[in-house]
Each structure stands twice: as C-alpha cells, then as structure tokens.
Amino acid sequence: MKKLVFVLTLFIALASCQSIKKYNAQTSTQHTVNALRSDVDKLYEQLQTNHPKLYQYITKEDLDFKFDSLKKSINAPINSRELYKKLAPVVAHIRQGHVAVGSVNKRFTKKERKALKKRKLEFYDLDLEYLNNKLFVKQTFGKDSLLVGAELISIDGEKVNDLVRTYKTQFASDGYNTTLHNRYVGKAFSRFYYKDKGFLDSLQVTFKNKDSVFIKQFKRAKKEEKKSKKETVKTKKVKRIKLTKLEKKKNKLVRKQKRKNHKKYGFIARSKTYTRNFNYIGKDSLVAYMKIRAFSNGKYKKFYKESFKELAALKTKNLILDLRDNGGGRISEINYLYSYLTNKDYVFMEPIEVNTRLPLTKSLVSSGNPAFMKIIGSLSYLDPISLGYQYFNTKKVDGKIYYKMSYNKPKKPKKANYKGKLYVLINGNSFSASSLISTHLKANKRATFVGEETGGAYNGCVAGLYRIFKLPNAKLNVRMGLMQIEAPFKQNPDGYGIKPDVTILPNIQDRKLEIDTELEWILEDIYKQD
Numbered sequence: 334m335k336k337l338v339f340v341l342t343l344f345i346a347l348a349s350c351q352s353i354k355k356y357n358a359q360t361s362t363q364h365t366v367n368a369l370r371s372d373v374d375k376l377y378e379q380l381q382t383n384h385p386k387l388y389q390y391i392t393k394e395d396l397d398f399k400f401d402s403l404k405k406s407i408n409a410p411i412n413s414r415e416l417y418k419k420l421a422p423v424v425a426h427i428r429q430g431h432v433a434v435g436s437v438n439k440r441f442t443k444k445e446r447k448a449l450k451k452r453k454l455e456f457y458d459l460d461l462e463y464l465n466n467k468l469f470v471k472q473t474f475g476k477d478s479l480l481v482g483a484e485l486i487s488i489d490g491e492k493v494n495d496l497v498r499t500y501k502t503q504f505a506s507d508g509y510n511t512t513l514h515n516r517y518v519g520k521a522f523s524r525f526y527y528k529d530k531g532f533l534d535s536l537q538v539t540f541k542n543k544d545s546v547f548i549k550q551f552k553r554a555k556k557e558e559k560k561s562k563k564e565t566v567k568t569k570k571v572k573r574i575k576l577t578k579l580e581k582k583k584n585k586l587v588r589k590q591k592r593k594n595h596k597k598y599g600f601i602a603r604s605k606t607y608t609r610n611f612n613y614i615g616k617d618s619l620v621a622y623m624k625i626r627a628f629s630n631g632k633y634k635k636f637y638k639e640s641f642k643e644l645a646a647l648k649t650k651n652l653i654l655d656l657r658d659n660g661g662g663r664i665s666e667i668n669y670l671y672s673y674l675t676n677k678d679y680v681f682m683e684p685i686e687v688n689t690r691l692p693l694t695k696s697l698v699s700s701g702n703p704a705f706m707k708i709i710g711s712l713s714y715l716d717p718i719s720l721g722y723q724y725f726n727t728k729k730v731d732g733k734i735y736y737k738m739s740y741n742k743p744k745k746p747k748k749a750n751y752k753g754k755l756y757v758l759i760n761g762n763s764f765s766a767s768s769l770i771s772t773h774l775k776a777n778k779r780a781t782f783v784g785e786e787t788g789g790a791y792n793g794c795v796a797g798l799y800r801i802f803k804l805p806n807a808k809l810n811v812r813m814g815l816m817q818i819e820a821p822f823k824q825n826p827d828g829y830g831i832k833p834d835v836t837i838l839p840n841i842q843d844r845k846l847e848i849d850t851e852l853e854w855i856l857e858d859i860y861k862q863d
Contacts, residue, residue, distance in 0.1 A: 353440045360437040360808050361409035370404045372804040373420070376811055379802045380427075383695065385817045386685045386795050390428035390508050390828050399423050399848025413437040413807040414531065421503035424811065428828070430507045430764060430788065431796045435701075435810040436528035456523070456536060456551040460604075461485070463519030464841050468493050469521075470540075471844060476604055480549075482845045483542040489525070491538075500525040505786045506769075512761030513788025520658065520762060546663075599631030609633065611640045614653075614854050624655040625670075628662030628766045634669060641673045645749045651859050652751055653852070655758040657784060664797070664818070668740055671770055672747045674755065674779060681773070682740040685797065686817040690727045691720065692736060692798050694731025701801030701810040736816060755780040756855045759833060763787040765794060769820055773829040776822035781858075784851050786829035786839055791820030 362742045364372075377400045380387055403423045407416075413778045414437060421434040441449060458475030467535065469484045503525065506513035518525070535552045574585070594600075595621055599608030608631060612626040621644055644652065644863055654674075668681045689695050713719040726737045744767025757780045759771060768789025774780040775791070797816030804811070 342677070343797065350591055353442055354622075356440050356808065359806075361439075364416070364806050365408055365410055369407045369411065369416055372416070372806050372809075373400060373407070374421075375402050376802060376804060379800070379811075380432075380813060383433070383688055383794040383800050383815055384795060384813050385688050385815070387427065388430070391426055396427065398415060399426050400826040411807060414529075416685065416804075416807045417528065417809055418503075425502060425505040428508055430505050430506050431794060431799070431812070431814040433504065433812045437808055437814070438527070439532050450556075452553045452555050454533060454535075454551060454553045456538065457527075457607070459521045459523070461519050462844070463497065463515055463522070464839060464844065466494070466763075467517060467629070468497060468522060468843060469623070473715040477549075480540065482841075484542040484841075486539040486541050486546065488536055488538050495829075496526070496529075497522070500529075503528075506731055506761075507790035507794050508792075510761075510788065510790075510828070510830045511784050512786045512830065513764060516658070516761035516788065530633070541554070541793055596632050597636050599629070599633075601625075601626070601630070606838060609636050611636070611643075616840050616860065619649070619651070619857065621649045621652040623652065623845070625659055625767075626640070627659055628666040628670075630662075633663075633666045637670055637673055641747065641749045641751055643662065644751050644753075648753075651756070652753060653756045653758065653855055655852075656763045656767040656771065657758050657760045657851075659767040660667060660762060660764040661765070661767055661769075661789070661796075664740060664766060664769070667766045667770040668744070669775055671742065674774065675746045676750050676752060677745050677775065678745055678778075680741065680743055680821050682738065683793075683819040683821050684735040684741050685736050685819075687727065687736045687740060687815055689815070690734060691723045692815045693721070695799040696800055696815060699799070699801040701812075743751075754859075756858075757782050758851055759784045759787050759831060761785055761788045762771045765796060765829075766791040770832060772820040772822055775831050776820070781835070781855075782831065782833040783835045783855055784833050785836060788830045789830055790827070791822075791824045791829060791831050792827050793817060796797065 381526060391399075391626075396417065400423065403419060406419060416609070417434060417436045424432055424434050436619070454478070458473055459480065460468050460472045462471040469482060470480045472481055488494055488496065500522070501514045501518050502516075504517065505704050511587055535550060537548060537550050538547065539548050594607075598610065601608060606626075608626045608629070610622075612622055614622045615618050623640065669778075671681065673680070694710050694713045695707050697713065699707070699710075702710075727734050728737070729735075749812050755774070756773060757771060759782055760769075761859070763771065763784075764787065768787045771782070771789075772791050772793075775782060795814035797814060797818055799812050800815055802811050802813070803809070835854065837854055839850055843850050
C-alpha cells in the first residue's frame with residue numbers, strides 16, 4: 334500500500350512538472366497568426382453564447398468591427414502576453430466591468446514556489462493611489478514609510494503617466510462613467526504592471542517628493558523570518574516562566590476571541606485591518622461610523638446584528654456608511670445589511686436574465702477553472718437533483734430565460750432596523766454589490782450620498798456566476814458574468830453610476846495631511862443641524 338501511494342505521488346509530481354513546463358513553453362512561444370485569430374473567434378463566440386447583456390453598451394455592429402479589426406491587426410506571430418495587450422482593450426469596449434482578461438505569467442514548480450515564498454519584491458508593498466493625474470504612495474505595508482506621499486515619475490525608464498494611460502484601456506467600468514478608471518488604476522496599478530511585465534527580480538523607480546527627485550532600486554529581498562527559540566537565546570539563558578492554570582486559561586480565551594473577531598470583522602492579513610469596522614466619531618463620539626471595505630471575507634451576520642442592536646439601544650441619530658473603495662462581494666451580505674437600513678417591505682432584485690437553464694453547471698465546467706471544479710461540473714450533468722433544481726428555477730418569457738432566486742421575493746426589514754439619518758460615502762471604486770445596495774438607498778431617498786459617482790452602474794451589472802474561458806492556444810483566461818443582476822429601479826440614461834448628492838473629490842494635499850474631506854463635510858453637516 335505504501336509503495337502504491339509513493340508511486341501515485343511521484344506520478345502526480347512528475348505530471349505536474351511536465352504540465353508547468355508545457356504551459357510556460359506554450360505561453361512564451363510565438364503563436365501563429367491563424368492560431369491567434371482562431372482564439373479571438375472562439376472568445377467572441379463564447380461571449381455571444383454566455384453573456385446575457387453583451388450589447389447593452391455597444392451595438393453588435395460596433396463590437397463585430399472591433400473584433401474584426403483585432404484579427405486584422407494580428408499579422409505576425411506574437412506571444413500570449415502581447416496578445417493580452419491587444420485583446421484587453423477590445424474586450425473593455427464591451428463596457429461590462431465584470432468581463433476581464435487575465436494575462437499569463439510564468440508558473441513555478443513546488444520547489445521554486447517554496448523558495449520564492451521566502452523572498453518578495455518590495456515594490457509590491459506600496460499601496461498606490463491615482464489623484465490629480467498623479468500616481469503616489471498612499472501608504473506602505475513594508476519598511477519604506479518615508480515614501481508615503483511621494484509621486485512615482487518613472488519605472489525602469491518608462492514614464493508612469495504613459496503606463497497609466499495604457500492600463501486604463503485594459504479594463505472597463507459598467508457603462509459610460511469614467512470614475513472607476515481613475516480610482517482603480519491606482520488601486521490595482523501593481524497588478525497591471527505585473528500583467529504587463531511579468532515576474533521581475535528588480536526594478537528602478539524614480540520618485541518626486543516636494544522639490545526632491547530621487548531614485549530607488551527595488552529588489553526581490555529575503556523576507557524576515559521568525560527567529561527560532563535557539564536563535565533568540567544565544568548568549569544568555571532565560572529561565573522559562575511557568576504559567577499558572579488560570580493564566581493559561583486566560584491566554585486561551587484571548588486567542589479564541591481573536592479568532593472570533595477575525596471571522597466576524599473579516600481580517601485582511603496584508604494590511605492587518607478588518608473588512609468591517611464599526612465605531613463612534615465626532616464631537617462626544619455620538620456619530621456612528623461603519624466602514625465596509627468589501628462584502629466578502631468572514632461571517633457578516635453577527636457583525637451587523639450586534640452593530641444595529643447597539644444603534645437601537647443608544648438611539649443613535651446619525652450613521653455614516655462608508656463604501657469607498659468597496660469593490661463588491663456577496664449579494665447575501667448586501668441584502669442582509671439593507672434589511673437593517675429600511676423600515677419597509679422590499680424586493681431586492683429583479684428576475685435574473687441568463688442565457689442558459691444550467692448556469693451553475695456552465696460556470697463549473699469553465700475551461701479556465703481548476704480540474705476539481707470541472708470534475709464537479711461534469712458530474713452535475715449526471716445528477717438529476719442538480720439538473721432539476723437549476724432547470725425548474727428558470728423560466729422562459731418572451732424568448733428570454735430568467736433564473737429565480739430568493740432575492741426576487743418580497744422581504745421584510747429587521748425589527749432593529751435603523752431609523753435615523755443616514756449618510757453614504759461613495760467613490761469610483763464603489764462597484765458591483767456596493768453599487769447595488771446604493772441603488773436601493775438612492776431610489777428610496779434613504780440616504781445622503783457624498784463623494785463621487787460610483788464605478789458600478791445604477792441599473793445593474795452582469796455578475797453572480799462566472800464562466801472562465803481559456804483561449805486554446807494563448808492560454809489567456811477571460812472571465813464573463815452569466816447573470817444580469819438588477820435592483821427593481823432604473824434611471825435614464827442607462828450606463829451611469831449612483832451620483833452623489835454632494836460631490837467632493839479628494840486631492841493629494843489632503844491625503845498628505847491625512848484630511849478626509851468627504852467625511853469632514855458630513856460631520857460639519859451633522860453639527861449644523863444640531
């Protein structure tokens with residue numbers, strides 16, 4: 334038995350190594366013109382088959398022309414990364430923010446990954462923001478705190494403004510608004526740079542801080558490792574303090590509570606912050622402030638239940654809901670949160686338009702999914718319960734297929750729903766689920782919105798479940814939504830986000846002085862009423 338396990342393990346390891354070598358060879362090679370054009374055709378066919386609102390923001394004639402022009406522009410062999418640079422801007426013209434083209438990067442063996450875990454390129458410790466047509470360091474997760482506030486001028490000889498201009502063409506907001514482009518290009522600049530350049534061991538960045546211009550070389554440096562007990566006590570033996578049973582019990586309870594908090598608030602390891610925060614600010618700390626960085630990560634129900642119970646007990650008059658830089662997440666979470674922000678019965682979503690009666694199975698068998706997901710999806714074709722559930726949850730009306738979910742049914746507000754004054758902070762990075770809940774609050778005149786237009790559309794988005802299509806030759810993954818998610822409210826013209834009642838745009842100087850201009854305006858407005 335042991336020999337069999339050893340042989341199987343060895344076989345899987347060797348197969349994995351061969352697969353990695355094959356992938357790296359295929360993605361770095363120069364693909365033929367016919368192979369690349371075939372990939373483009375197959376992608377367009379997948380989009381037309383699966384995306385329920387492909388021509389919502391662009392006509393079929395225009396999109397046909399874009400894809401035809403792309404094929405004509407491929408007149409010589411190129412590698413997968415070069416195809417990404419050509420393909421991503423064309424897909425962005427669909428103007429559906431959840432349709433995204435992934436680049437290709439070198440894959441590593443288990444041994445290589447283990448070695449790489451011990452080192453990191455320090456450039457990726459920088460948290461960047463794009464404001465006033467400048468890319469600057471907002472904060473850093475490493476040791477370079479002196480870089481905070483510095484503007485990036487060039488990277489390895491390329492002007493940062495040129496890079497930003499290029500990267501803005503490689504993704505889309507929902508519809509025609511442009512606020513997402515300025516916000517997201519800063520937030521995800523490092524990701525775009527990695528897609529563009531691939532794996533790097535070092536790079537040289539020119540910074541500007543006030544009137545000083547300087548250059549910093551970033552290298553793939555060794556991470557700090559926790560010292561072993563032997564290393565910490567080399568010169569001097571320290572007598573180990575023996576804890577009492579009570580102290581051990583207390584420490585155990587502290588660790589247990591920490592784990593609970595990580596689940597409830599959603600711990601973000603990179604920044605050592607929480608996804609959900611709730612506290613009181615302002616004069617005498619009477620204004621409630623709820624910061625939600627995403628509608629994902631952790632168990633949310635306990636957080637909202639406790640927060641709104643406290644608001645009701647204290648009879649809090651003013652609540653600020655901060656959805657800036659919230660890229661979205663679970664529909665279940667925004668529905669749960671909304672039930673605490675309304676005092677009326679509501680329907681959270683319209684019937685969901687899809688292009689298939691088996692959306693879950695279609696999502697699982699995506700060519701770009703991991704093997705285990707494709708196996709589960711394939712087995713679901715043989716499972717009458719799975720097929721029956723999906724089939725009977727869809728219906729055809731006027732030639733269109735609609736998928737039923739519990740969010741399409743009337744729902745009641747929570748008993749402890751908040752009845753006081755509500756302010757909502759939004760910006761271009763308020764996207765997807767954060768835009769959906771904002772649509773409800775805006776349509777029902779439940780809140781005062783402060784900031785800038787959301788990157789997500791007022792009239793909904795195509796998301797929910799996704800199909801990941803892998804181009805057969807170039808091996809690029811392209812994600813496309815399968816479900817049209819809409820609140821039962823619409824605005825005209827279509828293709829724009831939730832607009833603020835009070836427009837306030839931050840600037841670099843405010844960031845350097847750590848002044849939150851949008852939040853300050855709200856607090857002043859509250860104090861005026863008092």
